[in-house]
Amino acid sequence: MAIVSLGEGLPVPPADELARFVIAVATNRDRNAFAALFRHFGPRLKTFFMRGSMSAGLAEDLVQETMLSVWRKASYFDPGRAGVATWVFTIARNLRIDHLRRQRNPADLPPDPEEEPQTLEDALLGAERDLRVRKALSGLSPDQQTIIRLAYYSEKSQTEIASELGIPLGTVKSRARLAMNRLRALLEDEE
Amino acid sequence: MTLHHHATDETLMRYAAGTLAAGPAIVVEAHLAHCSACRARVGDYEALGGAVLEETEPTQLSPTALADVLSLIDGESSEPTAPPAPLEPVQIGRVRLPDSLRGCDIGRWRWIGPGMHMSRIGVPHDPDANVILIKVGPGRALPDHGHVGTEFTYLVSGSFTDKFGQFKVGDLAEMDEDIEHQPIVDEGQECICLAAMEGKMRFNSFLGRMLQPIFGI
Numbered sequence A: 001m002a003i004v005s006l007g008e009g010l011p012v013p014p015a016d017e018l019a020r021f022v023i024a025v026a027t028n029r030d031r032n033a034f035a036a037l038f039r040h041f042g043p044r045l046k047t048f049f050m051r052g053s054m055s056a057g058l059a060e061d062l063v064q065e066t067m068l069s070v071w072r073k074a075s076y077f078d079p080g081r082a083g084v085a086t087w088v089f090t091i092a093r094n095l096r097i098d099h100l101r102r103q104r105n106p107a108d109l110p111p112d113p114e115e116e117p118q119t120l121e122d123a124l125l126g127a128e129r130d131l132r133v134r135k136a137l138s139g140l141s142p143d144q145q146t147i148i149r150l151a152y153y154s155e156k157s158q159t160e161i162a163s164e165l166g167i168p169l170g171t172v173k174s175r176a177r178l179a180m181n182r183l184r185a186l187l188e189d190e191e
Numbered sequence B: 001m002t003l004h005h006h007a008t009d010e011t012l013m014r015y016a017a018g019t020l021a022a023g024p025a026i027v028v029e030a031h032l033a034h035c036s037a038c039r040a041r042v043g044d045y046e047a048l049g050g051a052v053l054e055e056t057e058p059t060q061l062s063p064t065a066l067a068d069v070l071s072l073i074d075g076e077s078s079e080p081t082a083p084p085a086p087l088e089p090v091q092i093g094r095v096r097l098p099d100s101l102r103g104c105d106i107g108r109w110r111w112i113g114p115g116m117h118m119s120r121i122g123v124p125h126d127p128d129a130n131v132i133l134i135k136v137g138p139g140r141a142l143p144d145h146g147h148v149g150t151e152f153t154y155l156v157s158g159s160f161t162d163k164f165g166q167f168k169v170g171d172l173a174e175m176d177e178d179i180e181h182q183p184i185v186d187e188g189q190e191c192i193c194l195a196a197m198e199g200k201m202r203f204n205s206f207l208g209r210m211l212q213p214i215f216g217i
Helices: A015-028 A031-051 A056-076 A084-104 A126-138 A142-153 A158-165 A169-190 B009-017 B022-032 B036-055 B065-074 B206-215
Strands: B110-113 B116-122 B130-136 B145-147 B151-157 B160-162 B165-167 B172-175 B191-197 B201-203
Touching: A015 A031, A015 A056, A015 A084, A015 A126, A031 A056, A031 A084, A031 B036, A031 B065, A056 A084, A056 B065, A084 A126, A084 B036, A126 A142, A126 A169, A126 B036, A142 A169, A142 B009, A142 B036, A158 A169, A169 B009, B009 B022, B009 B036, B022 B036, B022 B130, B022 B151, B022 B172, B022 B191
Parallel strands: none
Antiparallel strands: B110 B116, B116 B130, B130 B191, B145 B201, B151 B172, B151 B191, B160 B165
């Protein structure tokens, strides 16, 4: 098995290895493959949820729910549509939305979009898209990358971000707009 | 379908990140169903979410975390789940509404002024959501208004024109708080819009100011 290092001491399986793990879970209910996915994504998901102002305990609960969904929905994974990280992200995102909605109103939840049939017309090869997007993200300045990450971690408004970082709201708004424009330009360059 | 008015990149990113409020998300989803260009952008922003997740530094899980999930898996039945029932189209009267309204309570049309009807939409998973359908006769003006937050409007049928151009079926109008506009419905056909507001609507006309306390929008 090929291993690339992120330089953090933790070996990270490359994207195609992760895709093979998901396919092994889907076709053979392979527990070792599932454990490998868990070890890779579980700790990252925990940080991801905690950044959205969840307690460590709640974050662990959502990690469990996310990974349980990975097990159940492995057969829906389509490597042509999304890379594994993107697929896991969308599952985690939907569970976070459900969780926040349950807090507000425990009644009806809308049907899970993951279960709906997908159209083929957008099927840019998932792994390629992931690579293109990753390159674009790394082309941003560290400040701009932080702004984009914050947008994914929580639904904090720009006003809340401004007071947290101790900078004026206007500055946050103009920085966010610059980061968006730069990102869009980089994405289009990579197309 | 060639559409001329789209969601902004900021909105599509918030939709992909899962941080767009339920009301605006319903309206944006209605547009996405008709717009492959915006769907492709949502795909990019979901991939960006994947990249952000991948680069997020790990936090140690409790020592039993993996074993806990594996034991949950053991308790799973391997019975295949029943296929979901076929979905009925969402309608008001005979007008087909976007599928993103599935599960919502669609109110009856109520007369709110000459040639103007409104239906309030109840969003079960977000009782605070401000979502309405508005039906305006040909040649008539929609109530003159500004907004406290961003307003998202999807064209269900007909068309209207304001200073930004003509909006047709499938188009999305996204107007932020600084914008004051006066859409006029084009001649020949009534126009039905699905609108969601992030904040409260701020009507400028006398009629609008009368409606605001009545409908709480």
